[in-house]
Amino acid sequence: MTEHLTVDGVMNALRECYDPEIPVNIVDLGLIYGIDINEDDVKVRMTLTTMGCPAHAYLMHQVQTEIEKIPGVKKAEVEIVWDPPWSPDKMSPEARKRLESGQEQDTIEFNPATYKPKKKGHIAKNPDGRVVLINEANSRYLGSDDIANLWEKSLGEKTLEEIITDIAKEKKLAPTEIRAQVLEVVTQLITIGLLRPEESVILPLHQ
Numbered sequence: 001m002t003e004h005l006t007v008d009g010v011m012n013a014l015r016e017c018y019d020p021e022i023p024v025n026i027v028d029l030g031l032i033y034g035i036d037i038n039e040d041d042v043k044v045r046m047t048l049t050t051m052g053c054p055a056h057a058y059l060m061h062q063v064q065t066e067i068e069k070i071p072g073v074k075k076a077e078v079e080i081v082w083d084p085p086w087s088p089d090k091m092s093p094e095a096r097k098r099l100e101s102g103q104e105q106d107t108i109e110f111n112p113a114t115y116k117p118k119k120k121g122h123i124a125k126n127p128d129g130r131v132v133l134i135n136e137a138n139s140r141y142l143g144s145d146d147i148a149n150l151w152e153k154s155l156g157e158k159t160l161e162e163i164i165t166d167i168a169k170e171k172k173l174a175p176t177e178i179r180a181q182v183l184e185v186v187t188q189l190i191t192i193g194l195l196r197p198e199e200s201v202i203l204p205l206h207q
Contacts, residue, residue, distance in 0.1 A: 010035050011032065028094060033081060150186070
């Protein structure tokens with residue numbers, strides 16, 4: 001029932017959404033810029049910590065999914081905006097204290113020189129041509145052609161460094177130019193269950 005659909009209720013739902021690189025929910029990070037409720041439709045205006053954030057599609061999907069779980073919501077729309085740009089001073093005092101205290105949650109660790117990523121789930125394309133990655137729990141994540149290419153190459157046969165070299169050759173770039181971005185995407189794909197982690201990997205725990 002729409003009378004129970006409130007901005008506070010939507011914000012509480014969004015506290016279940018996390019950037020895979022930062023152990024703080026997106027509300028406390030200060031990424032939510034506005035929530036509009038029109039009967040049973042909800043529109044969220046939000047930003048990201050950086051314009052090149054590889055978790056763009058992942059976060060948008062998280063936000064949409066959590067909102068559509070709210071009773072009374074029929075449709076959720078997410079708009080990414082860059083004005084005003086995000087800065088650390090937009091974090092809540094609790095979030096800032098948590099990060100500054102050094103009490104960070106466990107993160108994903110892997111050695112690109114030895115880690116041989118192996119894909120899980122499957123891939124599909126929406127009618128509009130957008131790439132969709134689907135994990136074994138049947139959760140769907142919008143991706144890009146570059147992410148799909150990385151996932152397709154992850155056959156468990158080559159190390160991540162070898163895959164980075166292959167992709168760099170395809171793009172006619174130096175491996176150093178794409179390495180950081182690829183490492184971030186791999187972290188994201190492990191987090192959402194689309195790549196098998198190394199045996200010693202520690203998955204992040206969001207509480």
